[in-house]
Amino acid sequence: MNNTLKKYGLTEKIELESKQYNDLSLARVIEQQRNMYKVISAEGELNAKVSGKFEYQSDSQDGFPAVGDWVMVSIIDDTQAIIHNILKRKSLMKRSSSGSQKSGQVIVANVDYILICMSLNENFNVRRIERYLTVVWDSGATPVIVLTKSDLCQDLEEKMLELEEVSLGTDIVVCSAENNEGFENLDKYTVAGKTVALVGSSGVGKSTLINHLIGKAVLTTKTIRADDGKGRHTTTHRQMLPVPNGGVVIDTPGMRELKIFTGNLSKTFDDIEELAGQCKFRNCTHTNEPGCAIKAAIEVGDLDPDRFKSYQKLQHEMSYNGLNSKQLENEKINRLFGSKKEMKAHIKKYRKMGKR
Numbered sequence: 001m002n003n004t005l006k007k008y009g010l011t012e013k014i015e016l017e018s019k020q021y022n023d024l025s026l027a028r029v030i031e032q033q034r035n036m037y038k039v040i041s042a043e044g045e046l047n048a049k050v051s052g053k054f055e056y057q058s059d060s061q062d063g064f065p066a067v068g069d070w071v072m073v074s075i076i077d078d079t080q081a082i083i084h085n086i087l088k089r090k091s092l093m094k095r096s097s098s099g100s101q102k103s104g105q106v107i108v109a110n111v112d113y114i115l116i117c118m119s120l121n122e123n124f125n126v127r128r129i130e131r132y133l134t135v136v137w138d139s140g141a142t143p144v145i146v147l148t149k150s151d152l153c154q155d156l157e158e159k160m161l162e163l164e165e166v167s168l169g170t171d172i173v174v175c176s177a178e179n180n181e182g183f184e185n186l187d188k189y190t191v192a193g194k195t196v197a198l199v200g201s202s203g204v205g206k207s208t209l210i211n212h213l214i215g216k217a218v219l220t221t222k223t224i225r226a227d228d229g230k231g232r233h234t235t236t237h238r239q240m241l242p243v244p245n246g247g248v249v250i251d252t253p254g255m256r257e258l259k260i261f262t263g264n265l266s267k268t269f270d271d272i273e274e275l276a277g278q279c280k281f282r283n284c285t286h287t288n289e290p291g292c293a294i295k296a297a298i299e300v301g302d303l304d305p306d307r308f309k310s311y312q313k314l315q316h317e318m319s320y321n322g323l324n325s326k327q328l329e330n331e332k333i334n335r336l337f338g339s340k341k342e343m344k345a346h347i348k349k350y351r352k353m354g355k356r
């Protein structure tokens with residue numbers, strides 16, 4: 001296995017899949033600027049564009065490469081390549097965007113763990129965690145909640161209890177850059193072949209965290225501004241960085257705030273969906289029907305009314321994007337495979353590979 005690509009998360013499975021394409025080289029997309037890509041190949045970094053045929057055949061934005069994608073390229077010279085194919089994605093994260101309301105905006109592909117970063121000061125907000133979890137569970141990646149700036153927190157236990165109510169078994173890591181504590185608990189996610197990405201509001205300490213993972217100041221951070229309590233990192237940065245101990249980390253500016261496009265409410269709010277299943281009427285609106293299990297749970301204090309509101313709000317946002325369940329299903333297929341046709345081709349290919 002090529003060492004450069006290994007540093008960028010290459011696994012046996014991806015290498016095997018790439019063998020299906022003769023005469024093309026394997027590469028990974030590490031940066032995207034509109035329709036210009038930067039990829040890492042066995043030969044090093046290259047600037048890349050999709051081929052004319054590729055562009056012609058892709059019917060939606062999902063079909064185009066995103067940061068994290070493994071792609072098959074033809075290398076033109078020392079600096080340029082053409083992208084011909086995208087290998088099967090194991091996860092895909094999108095968000096809602098004003099410009100492309102219909103299909104959402106692809107942010108990143110093939111991430112294993114998404115670190116949902118939140119600082120333990122005023123930024124701490126369990127409603128926001130619910131929003132992130134809803135998006136992340138739907139992407140195919142596994143969420144990990146990272147609580148930063150523990151040195152600024154006086155009531156950690158209280159906050160942890162509040163968080164456990166909404167996080168349903170998701171791993172939680174507590175850390176402080178100030179005291180250099182807790183970062184070792186991230187080691188189990190940054191291992192060879194795994195890709196980690198960070199989401200979270202501006203100023204919660206994502207760049208600081210990446211610098212700890214990488215072991216040097218790659219991303220410059222500025223000291224907190226007294227007026228708004230936010231920190232900013234000044235320079236543009238590479239979007240994908242190998243972690244010395246293994247694994248690769250993605251810091252995509254587009255992932256800093258998440259407008260929901262599609263989400264997995266059943267996973268994030270399984271307590272609420274289970275309750276709703278116990279309502280007397282199947283189409284209960286949980287407002288004034290008799291035998292409403294949600295209302296009953298709120299009355300006896302088993303369900304936090306704010307959590308229920310948060311659930312309804314996210315549900316509303318998702319339906320606002322106008323997708324019905326059939327469309328959502330297709331949406332998922334498109335995200336993971338490009339199209340239904342591609343999915344079928346992939347299934348066929350894997351069956352064939354299994355027989356050999």
Ligand SMILES: Nc1nc2c(ncn2[C@@H]2O[C@H](COP(=O)(O)OP(=O)(O)OP(=O)(O)O)[C@@H](O)[C@H]2O)c(=O)[nH]1
Nearest residue numbers: 149176177178202203204205206207208223224231
């Ligand atoms: N007290 C304390 N401050 C921290 C900690 N981690 C980061 N900071 C400070 O918080 C500010 C913001 O940190 P960044 O790492 O730039 O935050 P960011 O999430 O990358 O912010 P954006 O780049 O704006 O998205 C900086 O002033 C950091 O020094 C911590 O554990 N404790």
Ligand SMILES: [Zn+2]
Nearest residue numbers: 279284286292
């Ligand atoms: Zn009800």
